[in-house]
Amino acid sequence: xxxxxxxxxxxxxxxxxxxxFCIGVFxxxxxxxxxxxxxxxxxxxxxxxxxxxxxxxxHQDAKGQVFVFFSMAVAAxxxxxxxxxxxxxxxxxxxxxxxxxxNLKG
Amino acid sequence: xxxxxxxLLLLTPFVGFLFNVFFGKKAGKTISGAIGTLAVAVSFVMxxxxxxxxxxxxxxxxxxxxxxxxxxxxxxxxxxxxxQLSLLWLLFVTGIGSLxxxxxxxxxxxxxxxxxxxxxxxxxxxxxxxxxxGSNLLVMFIGWEGVGLCSYLLIGFWxxxxxxxxxxxxxxxxxxxxxxxxxxxxFILAYTFNTLDFLNLGHSITQFxxxxxxxxxxxxxxxxxxxxxxFIGATGKxxxxxxxxxxxxxxxxxxxxxxxxxxxxxxxxxxxxITRMNFLFDVTPEVQNIIAIVGAITALVAASIGLLxxxxxxxxxxxxxxxxxxMFLALGLGAYNVAVFHVITHAFFKACLFLGSGSVIHAxxxxxxxxxxxxxxxxxxxxxxxxxxxxxxxxGIFPFAGFWSKDEILxxxxxxxxxxxxxGSIASIMTAFYMFRLMYLTFFRDFRGTEEQKxxxxxxxxxxxxxxxxxxxxxxxxxxxxxxxxxxxGWLNHFxxxxxxxKHKEESIFEGNALMLMAIALTGAIIGIIWAYSKYIKxxxxxxxxxxxxxxxxxxxxxxxxxxxxxALIVKxxxxxxxxxxxxxxxxxxxxxxxxxxxxxGLSNLGKSLQTGSIGLYLFAFVxxxxxxxxxLFLAQ
Numbered sequence: 209x210x211x212x213x214x215x216x217x218x219x220x221x222x223x224x225x226x227x228x229f230c231i232g233v234f235x236x237x238x239x240x241x242x243x244x245x246x247x248x249x250x251x252x253x254x255x256x257x258x259x260x261x262x263x264x265x266x267h268q269d270a271k272g273q274v275f276v277f278f279s280m281a282v283a284a285x286x287x288x289x290x291x292x293x294x295x296x297x298x299x300x301x302x303x304x305x306x307x308x309x310x311n312l313k314g
Numbered sequence: 315x316x317x318x319x320x321x322l323l324l325l326t327p328f329v330g331f332l333f334n335v336f337f338g339k340k341a342g343k344t345i346s347g348a349i350g351t352l353a354v355a356v357s358f359v360m361x362x363x364x365x366x367x368x369x370x371x372x373x374x375x376x377x378x379x380x381x382x383x384x385x386x387x388x389x390x391x392x393x394x395x396x397x398q399l400s401l402l403w404l405l406f407v408t409g410i411g412s413l414x415x416x417x418x419x420x421x422x423x424x425x426x427x428x429x430x431x432x433x434x435x436x437x438x439x440x441x442x443x444x445x446x447x448g449s450n451l452l453v454m455f456i457g458w459e460g461v462g463l464c465s466y467l468l469i470g471f472w473x474x475x476x477x478x479x480x481x482x483x484x485x486x487x488x489x490x491x492x493x494x495x496x497x498x499x500x501f502i503l504a505y506t507f508n509t510l511d512f513l514n515l516g517h518s519i520t521q522f523x524x525x526x527x528x529x530x531x532x533x534x535x536x537x538x539x540x541x542x543x544x545f546i547g548a549t550g551k552x553x554x555x556x557x558x559x560x561x562x563x564x565x566x567x568x569x570x571x572x573x574x575x576x577x578x579x580x581x582x583x584x585x586x587x588i589t590r591m592n593f594l595f596d597v598t599p600e601v602q603n604i605i606a607i608v609g610a611i612t613a614l615v616a617a618s619i620g621l622l623x624x625x626x627x628x629x630x631x632x633x634x635x636x637x638x639x640x641m642f643l644a645l646g647l648g649a650y651n652v653a654v655f656h657v658i659t660h661a662f663f664k665a666c667l668f669l670g671s672g673s674v675i676h677a678x679x680x681x682x683x684x685x686x687x688x689x690x691x692x693x694x695x696x697x698x699x700x701x702x703x704x705x706x707x708x709x710g711i712f713p714f715a716g717f718w719s720k721d722e723i724l725x726x727x728x729x730x731x732x733x734x735x736x737x738g739s740i741a742s743i744m745t746a747f748y749m750f751r752l753m754y755l756t757f758f759r760d761f762r763g764t765e766e767q768k769x770x771x772x773x774x775x776x777x778x779x780x781x782x783x784x785x786x787x788x789x790x791x792x793x794x795x796x797x798x799x800x801x802x803x804g805w806l807n808h809f810x811x812x813x814x815x816x817k818h819k820e821e822s823i824f825e826g827n828a829l830m831l832m833a834i835a836l837t838g839a840i841i842g843i844i845w846a847y848s849k850y851i852k853x854x855x856x857x858x859x860x861x862x863x864x865x866x867x868x869x870x871x872x873x874x875x876x877x878x879x880x881x882a883l884i885v886k887x888x889x890x891x892x893x894x895x896x897x898x899x900x901x902x903x904x905x906x907x908x909x910x911x912x913x914x915x916g917l918s919n920l921g922k923s924l925q926t927g928s929i930g931l932y933l934f935a936f937v938x939x940x941x942x943x944x945x946x947l948f949l950a951q
Contacts, residue, residue: 236933245933310927 213266221262228255242294242304246287253283320377320394323360323404324443326353330436338429347419350432354415354439358408365401374398374812376449376513383452387508393449395512399813402654403446403586406661407579411439413781414578417669418570420777421676431471431568438464442579446586450510451500454587458496458551461580462489468575469567481563488560492550496587499543503594506536516593516815541594541601545608548584554642555612558635559877565627569672572627577634577668578661585641585657589650593815596648606646606730610737613639615874617744621751622871624857625682626671629752633708634664636741640723643738649726651796651810656723658806659715659792663704666785670701673774673782674756678767684752685857689761693771696779698757700786705753707789709746710839715792717836722798725831739838746842754850755857762856798828 228251235248257276264272298304330353338346364375374397383390396404415435422428438461445457463486470482504510507518519537548554553561564576575581588595588605595602613636620632637660644653675682677694691698707714710721720742727735761768773779796806849855863871872878 233937237930237937240930306929309929 218262218266221258225255225259225262228252228258240305240307242297242306242309245306246290246294250283250287253279316375317377319360319363320375320396320447321379323357323364324394324440324447326356326360327436327440327443329353331433331440334429334433334436338433341429343423343428344419346429346432347415347422350436351412351415351419353436354408355412357439357443358405358412361401361404361408364396365405368396368398368401372812378449388504389508390450390452390510392453393511394447394453395449396447397813398809399586399589399654400446402658402809403582404443406658407442407446408439410578410661410665410785411435411442411574413784414570414574414665414669417573417672417778417781418568420775421570421672422568425568427471431468434464434467434471435571435574438468438575438580442583445583449512451503451512451515452510454590455496455500458547458583458587459493461575461583462486462493462551465489465564465575465580468571469564471567471571475566478566481560481566485560485564488557489550492547492557495543495545495550496547499540499547502536502540502543506540512590515591519593519597520815537594538598538601541591541598542604544587544591544594545601545605548588548642549608550584551587552581552584552638552642553635554584554608554639555615558612558616559873559880561635562628562631562873565625565631569627569668569675572631573665573668573672576631577664581634581638582641582657582661585638585645585653588642588645589654589813592648592650592813595645596815602646602648604646606643606734609639609642609644609646610727610734610741611639612636613643613741614737614744617741617748619870619873620748621744622857622863622867623748624684626674626684626687626752626756627668627682629684629748630664630667630671633667633745633749636745637664637708640720640738640741643734644723644726647726647730647734649723650814651807652719652722652726654810655796655806656719658795659707659719659789662785662792663707663714663716663789666700666704666782666789667708669778669782669785670697670704673697673778676774676778677771678763679770681763681767684755685859686763686767687756687761688759688763688856689757690771691757694757694773696773697782700779700782701757702753703786704789705749707792709749709843710742710835711843712832712836713790713793715789718793718796718798721832721835722796724835725828728827728831739835742835743838743842746839747846750843750846751850754846758851759854 232248232250232252232255235251236245239245239248257279260272260276260279264270264276294304297309301308330350333341333349333353334346341349368374374395376393376395378391378393380392381389382392415432418431418435422431425431441457441460441464443457445454445461448454448457466482466486469485470479472478500510503515507515509515509518550557561576561581565572567576595605616632616635616639620629620636623629623632637656641653641656641660644650644656673694674687674690674697677690677697678687681687703714707716710717724735724738724742727738761771796804798804869875
């Protein structure tokens, strides 16, 4: 198993994860389209999953990989709910631009 | 069998009450009155039945209806005890109660709320029976509070008159002061003996008495305090100094109410209670002294106020207070049987007097001022005759009932303390004077009212005169139940022996000293009568108008300004305090509370502005927050 990490060092996985995560964060912060915001969140989630798997291999411990399966299952459920919400929002407002969703203003 | 009969005795008036409350108006006045009267009459019949049973078997009837309260070692049953004392009270409460109900059918017939009146009267009788038959202090207390409530309701029966409502409130509050004392007394006894049952209490206290230092704790002062507290309760209910002022004002109620509640039955509850607890008072002589002194002073003060009152019912009210004072005098001297004797005879003649005055007021269409009466003798012969008999009885003229009972009180006082005897005798002379003053002003010389009233003068209908005649008869022969030796055999004294803890050595004997005392009392009464005769018949004196009364008479006429003193000393300070609380303390406290509210409000307004509704901003804050958390965790390590 070690040979995979020998070919590409663990630090590369970490950098990739950080990069993916930051892309996600900035996507969430800068984009106005709710679907893209949603996709950015998924990217962040997958960045973390990647890190999990990498460390799991590094530590020779399968727990991390099991955790990722759970995480993916939850993410799938979350996507289903989130997309349903977006569809509903679009039906009501006619747009998925988050700057239009201001009805909950205090 | 006994159980259900006891329940019948107790609950019939309550059923009458329920009927009159729910169906009285629909049933009509006659039926409502008849049901009310019947309900009490049934109780009377049951009382007679139990009385007969007791007389043959000699054993008191004790019934436990259910277990009521059980806390730790303290156990209280809802029990009923029909012994000599409670049966005597039952007999005259339900007996006189029935007569007064009968009287009320006619007297209240013009009142639109007659069914309500009978409902309250029935409820009163129910509570009075509860008070009397309870086998422990707590059941008695239920009745005690209940009769207070009914008294309040009936004094304020004509609720459209604000003065009457005030009188009702006064009676209620004055009673409440006494009731607090009563309640504290009950608590002390429950704390000390873990029981409130009369028989157990009597047993415990008698045993207690024989032990030098009970349980290593010196509990004697506690007993004295308990006795004193119970006595305070009695002063409230039985209108003794310093709580008597409610009773004269209670005359605002309809006259049958004054006769039933404020003369014959309810106000004797204090005497009943003290007689019930005689074992306690016997071991606390210092409290007995207080009772005797308070009784004597009340008798004198109330009698002196009665001398100058012009309202026919007020005279009778002060007379009641004064007579109750004499009874307390007897209680204080440990002569419970004598006090009970006077309670019974007093119930007869005072009920008759009140009903008679009601008959007069009825004939004069509500006029109560004796200055506007006079000469009613010819128009109302039956009322006159019955009232005359009762007046002779209350004045203590041989051989009417009051002579025997009052004489025994004075005789007991003479044996114990000459000062008390003198005070009691003076009160008796005053009684003779003001009662005959009442008779002379009401029934003799010429009528002083309006022409129209004179035209309408009439004797009252037979429903009113019948109870008067019966009561006058009882007032004549009532003394028979306890004639002193050797003419009688002191039946009442023997009858009451089982319920008294301390047996009385001295039998009242009809000889020597006693004979002389009787002669003195009789002479005193006759002096009072002659004094009244010369002033109101010979000189034809009519009391002056309120404004013309001056000097010491004015002080007496205004009841020694006791009400004014109470107002100045108690009511005004309390009002001032309440006013202070209302105008200063409440707003101050309120502002503090409101302060918290408005501070929270301001803060939330501040926080509200953060919630812009812009999801972008929320996400930004979220990311910043996570970053802050993460960097904090790093830095903290």
